[in-house]
Amino acid sequence: MRLDPISLYDYEARAKHVLPHNNWVFVEAGAMDERTTARNRAAFEALTLRPRFLRDTTERKTATTxxxxxxxxPVMIAPTDAHLNAHPEAERATVRGAGMSGTLMMCSTSSNCSMEEIAEAATGPLWFQLSHRxxxxxENLVKRAEAAGFKAIVVTIDAPFPTPKERDIRNxxxxxxxxxxxxxxxxxxxxxGEARDWEMPQSPPIMWRDLEWLRSLTDLPLVLKGLRVAEDARLAVEHGVDAIQVSTHGGRRFDDxxxxxxxxxxxxxxxxxxxxVYVDSGVRRGSDVLKALALGATAVAIGRPLYWGLAVNGAEGVHHMLEILREEFNRAMAYCGQSSVADLEDRLLNIPRDWGPFRTENDISDHLPFVRGGEEA
Ligand SMILES: Cc1cc2nc3c(=O)[nH]c(=O)nc-3n(C[C@H](O)[C@H](O)[C@H](O)COP(=O)(O)O)c2cc1C
Structure with missing residues (x-):
């Protein structure tokens, strides 16, 4: 008897088996030498958790806002395009899977289904991912998203130029x-025979000076997706954005x-x-979710795994893949003595000295609210 997938990696292996080669590579590949894609995993793996026992954690609250x-x-569906790569129902199936697991989906500007079709199939909340065109x-996209009931606009800032992946070009x-x-x-x-202006902008990419204009179009909250450094984060706050999704685009746009x-x-x-602050890129285990929250993120988002769920079993596959993550996250909370996402304690992580952009231990503790301060028990 064949076992159901029991981890996201099982879904990945089966998706590779069932998808046409070129679709599989499109989903999986990263930019250039794919070092950032690999680093997204390696950096999670280098962090270790600090288990705590002898506490009552029988009731665990994982819900958040x-x-x-x-x-x-605290797991959302990251915006990704062309779900037809993995399933004939495309984004309609994904959004049903997300709804079954009680989480939200960010819908890509470049989806196969229209945003209105996705909204009609949805049973959970939706955010609209905006690529400036x-x-x-x-303006047309933003107004339509508002009218269709989307709850936030996620502006992708880290894909300003066309950058096809080398493996896709070869294929x-x-x-x-x-x-x-x-x-x-x-x-x-x-x-x-006009230019295809929705595929890639013919106009310049979005800039800081355009954010005020974007704000004037809608009352919906704005999320900047793809922001990576403190200097830009401070500018984002000055420009009145509501959230930041730290992302490398899964390492798909720019390497190193x-x-x-x-x-x-x-x-x-x-x-x-x-x-x-949210984070995506490389989340594959429930323990990764806890690690991200321990560093101060409110939630994470996942990209490639949703295609794996879709490819294996459509909406049910997306739902089951999310349930695996939920179960793993729940267990990680229990093993670290945590009963509520809203009330995680300090010092949940060990961070290696050479991890991230830090150089010294002081440097680390300057930056890590959850590692600093907590009393050793
Ligand atoms: C096949 C694919 C298509 C994507 N398309 C988009 C997109 O249209 N807009 C966007 O902002 N990000 C897009 N992304 C990036 C994801 O939103 C997310 O940042 C990334 O997948 C997270 O990394 P992970 O795949 O390791 O989970 C895409 C990612 C993949 C894998």
Whole structure:
């Protein structure tokens, strides 16, 4: 008898088996030498937890809130495009899986389904991931997202230029399906042969000076996704954004940077609780979620694993993959003596001396609110 997948890595192995080669590579690959993609995992693995016993942790509360939206545990679905790569129902299946697990999905500007179709299939909260496509198209996307009931706008800032991945170029990868959010424009270019302005901006990428304009379009909270350093985090606070998603885009756009998780302490220290901080890139185990929270993140997001769940078993696969993470996270909390996400204690982590951008132990404790201070018991 064949066992159900029991870890995200089981889902990964099965997805590799069932997906067409080029679709598999599109999901899995990173930019250039894929060092940042590898580092995203290695940096999580280098952190270790500090178990605590002899406490009553029989009741554990994993629910939390992100920008006022309730989620059942601190794991969200990161925005990723073209779910047709993994399943014929595309984003409609993903959003049902997310809803079954009581968490929210961030929907990509470049989804196969339109945002309205995803909203119709959704049973849980949605955020809209915005890729700037020039002022007119972007305004249209933001207004539609607001009208369709999306609860926040997640502006991706770390993909300003086209950067196809080398393995996709070698494979002559062709994206499946349409751009659901740009059907009108697709019909127009089919008739006129105009440039495909929704695929990559013909206009300059979004800049700090555009954020005020973006704010003027909507009352929805703004999240900046892909921000990685303290200097930009301070600017984000000055520009009135509501949250930061520290992300390396899964290492898919630019190589040879720190991993996302290594930059979380710096961003948390720079923003001092004035914005919520999330992190994605490399989260594969429930213990990774606890590590991210111990460094000051409010929640994490996952990208590639949702394609693995989709490829293996559609909406049910996404749901089950999330339930595996939930169970692992729950167990990690219990082993570290924690009963509530809202009330995690200090000193949950051991951080190696050469981890992240830090040089000395003092440097580390300057940045780590949760490592500093806690009394040794
Ligand atoms: C196949 C794929 C497509 C993606 N498409 C988008 C996208 O359209 N917009 C975006 O902001 N990020 C996109 N991302 C990046 C994810 O939002 C997220 O940052 C990344 O996948 C997290 O890393 P992980 O895959 O290791 O979990 C994509 C990622 C993957 C794997």
């Amino acid at each position: 992100v920008l006022g939206t309730d989620i059942s545990f 020039g002022y007119d198209l972007t 002559r990868y062709e994206r499946p399906g349409e751009y659901g959010n740009f059907r009108e424009q697709q019909a127009r270019i089919a008739a006129t 940077t720190m991993s996302s998780i290594e930059m979380v302490p710096e961003i948390v220290a720079a923003t001092q609780g004035r914005v919520e």
